[in-house]
Amino acid sequence: MTRPDAVHAEAMFELLGATVDTVPPEQVPLFLAKLALMLALCTDDPALVREMADAAAKDLTRAEETP
């Protein structure tokens, strides 16, 4: 797997943030589910999707545990 460089990562961060800002708050979960699905279908590597999903879920748990 290739990871984007810092400049690209920053651009993606800005782009997604700006896009989420256009979505009504109550629609954000559905928007993010659609986005995740579309991105997942862009790869033929299920292990990569699993890794990313697991990492995001684990990170949520960790964030909730942080005081």
Next chain:
Amino acid sequence: MDPSQGPAGLTGDAHPVVIAGGGPVGLTLALALARQGIRSLVLEEDATVSDGSRALGMSRRTQDIWASAGAGEAVEAKGLPWFGGWTYFRQQLVLQHSLPHDPALRHPPMLNLQQCDAEQFLVDAAGRTGLVDLRWNTSLAGVTQDEDGVWLDVAGPGRLRAAYAVACDGAGSRVRSSLGLRMEGASGEARYLIVDVRIAQDLQPGRRAWFDSPSNPGATVLMHGQPDRVWRIDWQVGRDDDPSVITAPANVAARVAQHLGMLGVAGPWEVIWISTYRAHARTLPAYRIGRVMLAGDAAHLIPIFGIRGLNSGVEDAWNLAWKLAMVLRGEAPDALLDSYSAERVGAARENLRLATRALNFMTPPTPGRRLLRDAVLSLALSQPAVRDLINPRQATLVPLAGSTLNTPVGEGKAIAGLQPGDVVPNLRLLVRNGADWVEGSLHALLGPGFTLVWLGQAAGAAGLRRQLQHLTGLRLVVIATGSADTGADALAPAGDGTILPASRPRALVLVRPDDHIAGCWLDADAGSVEAALAVATARVRMPEPALPSELASVL
């Protein structure tokens, strides 16, 4: 066959096979046994065939089986074939899918027929055999067995004795409960109201599905055409909805009016049957308990989504009958019956996996799955890549790839498109009829025993026939390609690539009495066929694959 005949006159004499349940599975088993020349006694607690559409979608495989069993003509004449369907998210079309279909095959991929009609056609066919004793109004209280046979406690005549008993008595099987058997698996939370409606206006046959339908907000609706302008409509209802309220005629009429109004269906309509449904995904871990076998809903409960319930039960019956017959005739060891359980439990687990996937899409069991399901439906409007996730994939064939009755294909001997365990496709053929060639199909050429299908030019077939003539019960059928071949029993249309090898002189396919392939080879000899026949009848077990030498030295 007297439709009013109950248990009167039944004696305690030993029956070869007693079948508990006279529904589609029990009747298919009785017909399949009759095809083998085996008498059966069928005990049905109801007074007549069932009512309503119930399991209305008959797969291609079921159509093939019922045709071989003697009920095909009536089923085909009455049934409504369909080839695909439409899926809507709210009111927008998000998927138009086609069922896999090859016009070279004898039957359409799916045929809708009310279960009560199907049962009546099977009853009629059973009557024509003269080998099926069907008793209505006959309740089975329990089953016990010993080494030599089965005792069945029947209200009226008392105890009956049978060499074997088969439970085809449905989801609430008394045989299953009397043996203390429990199914594994889970039951879904989703409930459905199901209604048959006769509509004056014509609609194109096929499956229609709505998610978040305006006629059932937040939930799903399914709609299937049936013969006689009857439509089956399934509404997802709340898990806490009171069944007596949702099935009340006035409430049903209001739902029907709302849904048909959404479709713009004008003209009169009439509700003719109402029921409810809850999805279960359960199976017994084994379908053989000594001399008692279980089949259909008595053995497994498969969610309706994907239309695998009745159809897999029919396959159970077709799988079991020839094995029972061979064991009863002393032509195969008792171990052959073990293969029924292994093969059909394996098939049920695969059917459960596929049907549960469809069920979870129709009625997501968790908030997360619901969110993703809704994401798919919403995206499907603009993103073709996700549309395939909506495809319900109705009743695909489950091959018996891991069966111990299969002979693996030798190196360099494989026939493209065919594997041991597959069902040999029921191709349309031109069949020899005296000096003429008439329309027929491959399954119609298969006898009640094993069949060796010779594919290719007929030259040389006579020699093989002589070499195999000591194998009683094995018939050789020669299918040639292209123009008339004087030695062929049938001709397949030239250019048909689904079965016939184009560039080889011959290929051989050993077909079991239930149409599954036991072995297939390019250029096999008589010895290979004889050995495969021994494996397919459980007289010889295939040796386990040899361990690599480095492992063998360790173990």
